[in-house]
Amino acid sequence: MEVVRRRVRTRQDLTQEVTVAQWLEEFLKRKRKIEETTRRSYEGHIRLYLTPYLGRIRLDRLRVGDVAGMFEQIEEFNDVIAERRASAEREVRASVKYRRAVSTATMHRIRATLRHALNVAIRQDRLIDFNPAAVLEMPAQARPKALVWTGDRVEEWHREFRDYRTAERARRGGRRVDPIDAYVRVPRPSAVMVWTPEQTRLFLEEARSHRLLALYRLITLRGLRRGEACGLRWKDVDLDAGSARIAWQLVQLAGQIHEGRPKTDASMRTIALDAETVTTLRGHKRRQQQERLAVGEAWKETGFVFTQPDGDRLHPQHVSDQFLWLAYLAGLPPIRLHDLRHGAASLMLAAGVEIKVVQETLGHTSSSFTADTYTSVFPQVAMAAAEKTAALLLGDGDEGRGVLRQLRV
Template sequence: MDPIDAYIRVPRPSAVMVWTPEQTRLFLEEAGRHPLFALYRLITLRGLRRGEACGLRWKDIDLDTGAASISWQLVQLAGRIHEGKPKTDASMRTIALDAETVTILRGHQRRQREQQLAAGEMWKGTGFVFTQSDGDRLHPQHVSDQFLWLAYLAGLPPIRLHDLWHGAASLMLAAGVEIKVVQETLGHTSSAFTADTYTSVFPQVAMAAAEKTAALLLGEDEGHGTLRHLRA
């Protein structure tokens, strides 16, 4: 039996599963040696869907300001690739890019330009950030297949590529990112939907916020003096 077939047949206790931060870190370390590393990092940390990552174009990214506009996607229907807008108005969004991701994208861009020089007239100028070696569009299923292989090599519990998108929300919430920011980053229609979807993580975040709020009243004497002054 193919090792990947055996890997993905492992019983899943839940329809949606996400890795822990440590497991996610191990995956990114393994993916760091793969040509699609930047794509997997965007899904993992910035919450792009598979089709949005495959459909990302260089004209939609500003590496100087660290921002990317999500306005295009590649979807797979009956084995064929279709280009189009994201599925909802909320999915049309602009996301912030951290400094390390910008550096990784710049390196990816340099390697793509080297591929273009090597391909010469055979290069297909599609304008997409993530392409095949001749510049042609990526097949979304190839992205999923490579993800499973990398997860297998890293010795991690099997999850779907779409679960990595869910994991991005969990990571942001666990890091204390405001629910509204998580909603807008992932392209959810409402913050209520985001909170309902990630009920296993959101209570921990809400508790941490409550503790931080209460801690404001437990500061040093100087802080109490300031409060008394303001009340006066």
């Protein structure tokens, strides 16, 4: 009887029974003016999780317990994946070869998609008057702490890397083990690892003869995202002024390349370029002109700074693959390409760059996020802060007395 009252109150068709799956399909149809990355995210959450677990439930009968049950089942399958991957039987391991455990962060994003879809059902169609996804309590979404590859951590990782390759070669009956596969499989102290300044220098030396050296240098020193680096256009670069405007990006979705503007206003920014990076970009431009002459009429005029040898758009995954090879050849412990961005922030802070400048360079929306994420990565940052504090209170020099005089004014 309550269902009938609700439908009368919200002016619904009393004969209509909308399921969660039906509504999610309708929700996607209505989301026309959204970024392609956001659309793919919605589609993935709906196809892989929301429809299989909740799709058959009537929309007006969806309860908090149903949503909680979905996440419990996802966590249970995470355990299954972990158990099967640890199995000694090849067939058992193969059954989850391409399945990845769903992280807490991903679960929060799945819940956000459902919450948004249900809010639309409330506001636009008045199909329901309660959003169970909005009140569900979930585990805290803690960001992994960035750690530096210190000497002890590097030594321990190399030992585990050697042991893994030896064990894997024995398991395969002496057959060759793909070094890059082993390189990325051996666990790291944290999901986010950062190279020291010396390790970063070794990487750039290894990349010196690579045709994408300028791209890796931009990411390493200026903290560009992968899509921003791949989407950098010559018309947005002023080599004489030593600046580049970040106004376009290339992103990879389901193996396809999509172009578009950065997602937030803060990501639309102009960055300064150091003299050596400008020199590197000039050399890259000359090399690109030589490639253009070499292919002649087959050249594809895309206007991008970083391209394939025929001028076509650069595939983001290729950039990541080449990065791993260069890091491996340099004998460095592994980090993700995106971790170069973390390293850039840490290097700037260790060099004494103000947090506001770091925030604007990275394209963050707030300096508090920048500070919370990066100020504790390099010990030098904390040490510099401690020394400045001590100098302020205890220093006998002119600098300490000058600061105190300013505070008294």
